[in-house]
Amino acid sequence: MDIFRLPRKDVITLALFSIVVLTMPIWLAPLGAAYPGLMQQFAIFAIFAVGFNILFGLTGYLSFGHAAFLGVGSYTAVWSFKLLTMDAIPALIFAIIMSGVFALAIGFVSLRRSGIYFSILTLAFAQMSYNLAYSVLTPITNGETALQLTSQDPRIIDMMFRDRLAGLPSPSLLGTSLGGYGGFYLCAAILLVVFFIAQKIFTSPFGMQLRAIKSNQTRMSYTGFNTRPYTLAAFVISGMYAGLAGGLLAVTDPLAGAERMQWTASGEVVLMTILGGVGTLLGPVIGAWLIKYMENIFSAFNARILADLFSWLPDGVQDGVVLVSSKFVGEGWKLTEGLVFVLVVVFLPGGIMEGTRRIKSLFGARRANRSASKEQLSTTAAE
Amino acid sequence: MDAILAQLLNGLDKGAAYALIALGLTLVFGTLGVVNFAHGALFMLGAFCAVAFRQFITTETVTIDETQLSPWGTPLEVRTPMAEQWFGDWAPFLIDYSVPISIVLAIPFMLLVGIAMERGLIKHFYKRSHAEQILVTFGLAIVLQELVKTFFGPNPWPQPIPSDFRGAADVGAWFGMQAGAVTYPLWRLVYLLFAGVILGAVFAFLRFTTFGMVVRAGMADRETVGLLGINIDRRFTIMFGIAAVVAGLAGVMYTPLLPPNYNLGMDFLVLSFVVVVVGGMGSLPGAVAAGFLLGILQSFASMTQIKALIPGIDQIIIYFVAVVILLVRPRGLLGRRGVMEG
Amino acid sequence: MKTPENVVLHVADVHKNFGGLHALADIDLQVEEGKTHAIIGPNGAGKSTLLNVVIGRLAPTSGAVVFDGQVLTGKKPHEINQLGVSRVFQTPEIFTDLSVLQNVMTPAFAKRDGAFKVNIFRPLDDEKAVREEAEATLEDVGLIDRRAVGAGSLSRGDKRRLELAMCLIQKPRLLLLDEPTAGMSRHDTNTTIELLKKIKSRGMTKVIIEHDMHVVFSLADKISVLAGGRIIAEGLPADVRGNPRVQEAYLGGAH
Numbered sequence: 001m002d003i004f005r006l007p008r009k010d011v012i013t014l015a016l017f018s019i020v021v022l023t024m025p026i027w028l029a030p031l032g033a034a035y036p037g038l039m040q041q042f043a044i045f046a047i048f049a050v051g052f053n054i055l056f057g058l059t060g061y062l063s064f065g066h067a068a069f070l071g072v073g074s075y076t077a078v079w080s081f082k083l084l085t086m087d088a089i090p091a092l093i094f095a096i097i098m099s100g101v102f103a104l105a106i107g108f109v110s111l112r113r114s115g116i117y118f119s120i121l122t123l124a125f126a127q128m129s130y131n132l133a134y135s136v137l138t139p140i141t142n143g144e145t146a147l148q149l150t151s152q153d154p155r156i157i158d159m160m161f162r163d164r165l166a167g168l169p170s171p172s173l174l175g176t177s178l179g180g181y182g183g184f185y186l187c188a189a190i191l192l193v194v195f196f197i198a199q200k201i202f203t204s205p206f207g208m209q210l211r212a213i214k215s216n217q218t219r220m221s222y223t224g225f226n227t228r229p230y231t232l233a234a235f236v237i238s239g240m241y242a243g244l245a246g247g248l249l250a251v252t253d254p255l256a257g258a259e260r261m262q263w264t265a266s267g268e269v270v271l272m273t274i275l276g277g278v279g280t281l282l283g284p285v286i287g288a289w290l291i292k293y294m295e296n297i298f299s300a301f302n303a304r305i306l307a308d309l310f311s312w313l314p315d316g317v318q319d320g321v322v323l324v325s326s327k328f329v330g331e332g333w334k335l336t337e338g339l340v341f342v343l344v345v346v347f348l349p350g351g352i353m354e355g356t357r358r359i360k361s362l363f364g365a366r367r368a369n370r371s372a373s374k375e376q377l378s379t380t381a382a383e
Numbered sequence: 384m385d386a387i388l389a390q391l392l393n394g395l396d397k398g399a400a401y402a403l404i405a406l407g408l409t410l411v412f413g414t415l416g417v418v419n420f421a422h423g424a425l426f427m428l429g430a431f432c433a434v435a436f437r438q439f440i441t442t443e444t445v446t447i448d449e450t451q452l453s454p455w456g457t458p459l460e461v462r463t464p465m466a467e468q469w470f471g472d473w474a475p476f477l478i479d480y481s482v483p484i485s486i487v488l489a490i491p492f493m494l495l496v497g498i499a500m501e502r503g504l505i506k507h508f509y510k511r512s513h514a515e516q517i518l519v520t521f522g523l524a525i526v527l528q529e530l531v532k533t534f535f536g537p538n539p540w541p542q543p544i545p546s547d548f549r550g551a552a553d554v555g556a557w558f559g560m561q562a563g564a565v566t567y568p569l570w571r572l573v574y575l576l577f578a579g580v581i582l583g584a585v586f587a588f589l590r591f592t593t594f595g596m597v598v599r600a601g602m603a604d605r606e607t608v609g610l611l612g613i614n615i616d617r618r619f620t621i622m623f624g625i626a627a628v629v630a631g632l633a634g635v636m637y638t639p640l641l642p643p644n645y646n647l648g649m650d651f652l653v654l655s656f657v658v659v660v661v662g663g664m665g666s667l668p669g670a671v672a673a674g675f676l677l678g679i680l681q682s683f684a685s686m687t688q689i690k691a692l693i694p695g696i697d698q699i700i701i702y703f704v705a706v707v708i709l710l711v712r713p714r715g716l717l718g719r720r721g722v723m724e725g
Numbered sequence: 726m727k728t729p730e731n732v733v734l735h736v737a738d739v740h741k742n743f744g745g746l747h748a749l750a751d752i753d754l755q756v757e758e759g760k761t762h763a764i765i766g767p768n769g770a771g772k773s774t775l776l777n778v779v780i781g782r783l784a785p786t787s788g789a790v791v792f793d794g795q796v797l798t799g800k801k802p803h804e805i806n807q808l809g810v811s812r813v814f815q816t817p818e819i820f821t822d823l824s825v826l827q828n829v830m831t832p833a834f835a836k837r838d839g840a841f842k843v844n845i846f847r848p849l850d851d852e853k854a855v856r857e858e859a860e861a862t863l864e865d866v867g868l869i870d871r872r873a874v875g876a877g878s879l880s881r882g883d884k885r886r887l888e889l890a891m892c893l894i895q896k897p898r899l900l901l902l903d904e905p906t907a908g909m910s911r912h913d914t915n916t917t918i919e920l921l922k923k924i925k926s927r928g929m930t931k932v933i934i935e936h937d938m939h940v941v942f943s944l945a946d947k948i949s950v951l952a953g954g955r956i957i958a959e960g961l962p963a964d965v966r967g968n969p970r971v972q973e974a975y976l977g978g979a980h
Contacts, residue, residue, distance in 0.1 A: 002846045002847045002851070003846050005847070005848055005851065006848060007848055007850045060514070062514045062517065062518075109706065109710065112710055113709055113710075113713060115513055116418050116513050116517070116664075117660070117709055117713060119517060120656050120657070120660055120705070120709070121705075121706060121709055123653060123656070124653075124657060124702040124705045124706055125702070125706070127653055127702055128698075128699040128702045128703070131695075131698035131699055131702075132695055132698060132699060134698075135695050135698045136694040136695030136698070137695070200845050200846075200848075201845050203848045203849055203850070204844055204845040204846070204847070204848060204849060205830075205834050205838075205844040205845075205847075205849055205852060206842075206843050206844045206845045207845070207849075208823065208827055208830070208831060208849055209831065209834065209844075211820075211822060211823060212820045212823060212827075212831050214822065215820040215821055215822040215823060216818055216819065216820050216821065218818055219818040219819060219820060219891075220820075220831075221801070221802040221803045221806075222780075222802050222803075222806055222811075222812050222814075222818070223803075223806060223811075223831060223832045223835050223891065223895075224803050224806035224807045224832065224835035224836065224839075224840060224895070225803055225835050225840055225841065226801075226803045226840035226841045227803075229841045230841065233843055263649070263653065264525075264649070267521055267525070270518065270521075271522075274518060327533045331532075331533075332529065332532075332533050334525065334529045334532075335525075335526060335529035335530060335532075335533060337525065337529075338522050338523070338524075338525030338526035338528075338529055339522075339526055340522075341518070341519075341521070341522030341525060341526075342504070342519055342522035342523055342526060344522075345515060345518045345519040345522060346504070346507065346519060349511075349515060
């Protein structure tokens, strides 16, 4: 079946990736990050970044408004919990559909322009959504207090099968509770599925055509392609990825606030993508994991931990080092994040994937020199 | 009529701030060809120059006077503001006028920040894609705002209006209306005049000096000017510094109207981009006109009558205008064709 | 306007004004099926304007461009291509971020799948037919050895050949070439001319816009000479070469 076919190289990548994702609770334990709440975040933001990369990495259109779709996904999922059922499946499906509809509308308008104008249009739409969520749409979004479950929610479908219990219910999957590791494995499984879909897109003619649009849109139209629906398709797909991620955020924690739609949140997914490597499959995943891991580690640091960490330094020096470094951790994590952002763009615009490739080719070059007479390796460009 | 005039005036001071930021943004874009997402952060830095200056002069030194006793019987603690030690009798005036006086501090500081930014970072991005320029300046904006946050914390810092300018001006009376019909806070009037002076100065500088002439020529056609053997890059660096100063001063004077916090830059940046786009990328008069226009539009949109008609319009009006302009007239109101497309 | 049956492209009585400037006046061109028709003229004669009118980028002030019974004016570039018109640009327009092979495969998909298709089910590697066709085309233009390299790293002459391959794989009914040797070295010019001669026999109709008279004499079946926005001479290469008005236009006096 064509639908499940992938090139050999990608099958191996997918297999290894599955192992890495599913064994997270094991290999993250020594890093102090093996608790479900954080691992869920790893999976969810990886989905967000992989989806964002389908737009930015393949077509080159830089959207600064993708957090809006994340927010739409979250709100939709929480409403599905409130109105219909606590089951995750309808919540996620509705989240994907709603964010897809939003992406279609916003993309249809924004994609009429390219370059910086496109970025500003997406930003304008995201800010509009954010401002509206905080003001007139309060009946839907619950404004600043964030949309939450209450014990008075109708939950029509659930009520048909069982009586109202005291206290707040929690999301479930076909009757199984999604607390703790259950939630993580749901997110992980979905991550694997959407990663596979991204692989399909990257290795298909469609993916090549999106790359061609990024490379030379003029040639693309004179080659007979109508570029607008291509970019729109990429935009909607990546919007749906964002909506799915937003829905999962609500599944793991049934709460949706407007700050999820703020433009700094849009900026964060951009950072994840470029940190890992724009246009690569694994890059955005690695970027998302690194950012979330650093956020978790760095923001937990405080002056006492730092003092312990630098206790081997002479007293006077230690105080200074602790004072300076304390500005970058805890509350100051965002400062570190901004610095990482700048440094990556300046020194490693291809992200970590580009970095590892360079290191590899450094070793590769040495080996090649040794066996210079042998046939040259054929590297497939642009793959 | 009165209501319309009142709203017009209300929009003007905000419009003036937009115009000043957008002017710098356009200047940088027109000269350096760089899309600077950190420009809003410069506005914020300027605002914090005022905060820092005030903090500095009002820092108190505590000395214990053993000869006097406080009402509680302990030796009296005498608190003297830093300003008093340094400036003696001038101190009360200094503290009262801390906001306008901090301009003296803000000009060299912002110039330095601007030049350092251009030489240290932006310079390396002239030849790189707009996407990368956006990314690096976006990162820089985060760094700047988070730096300010580490020093000043997350909460807003209200700044006082100098006591002489606290009241309101009876603007209605100037136009022959009955007294008190339309009043306008004095400081807003000051801000408006201040913005007018700055805008006038920048335009005059560009129009009447050789330096400005070369810069304008460079904006029109950088390569040709470069071929004439003129070192356009150094002039552009200075223009970046000037843009930073303009944004900074706009920030300093705005502090009494809106207590600054570290986030301020982001809010204003998005709006100023919209202003630049509406005015037309690369058009200085366009940026100024659009700044005032959008400020006024926003003020009208927040009238209760209009909000009742279209709920939430005040929240989105600016973005909405931007979207419409971009789609209908992508060059903006006064922009050149094809700038930044593709 | 009546168009004779064997005429594929008919530029019918086209005028183009920019403000008060007459960029094109009274242009009437008939390009016959299977022929190579060259349009030559000194710089500023209006060649580029004419080409842009033909491919629909500029709307003529009056007159029309008819291709195979369809009016091209007002159509989008991709629609014109889907009708069977491919174009080689003056500065090669290729996909610099893709490999040479992918550059040639992309137009083949446009030909096979139309202007838009979300084609994600079958991996690129399994598209054997398209791949083989692309390789054959690269063989044709002499780039088969470079199929795996990034197209951005090709020399200018190779980029031109690649662009030509991208057009050839679509088997267009009409191929438009805009100064195919502009800015090329002597050597590259010669190889390009050889290549164009080689594909001449394939029955594809070609319009070549050219500044350099010598390039087209050996290629063209018919030459139209454009000067000052008007066609001043038309005919077989030998006739045009001897025409005093043409010599005058080239040796000065045209401006």
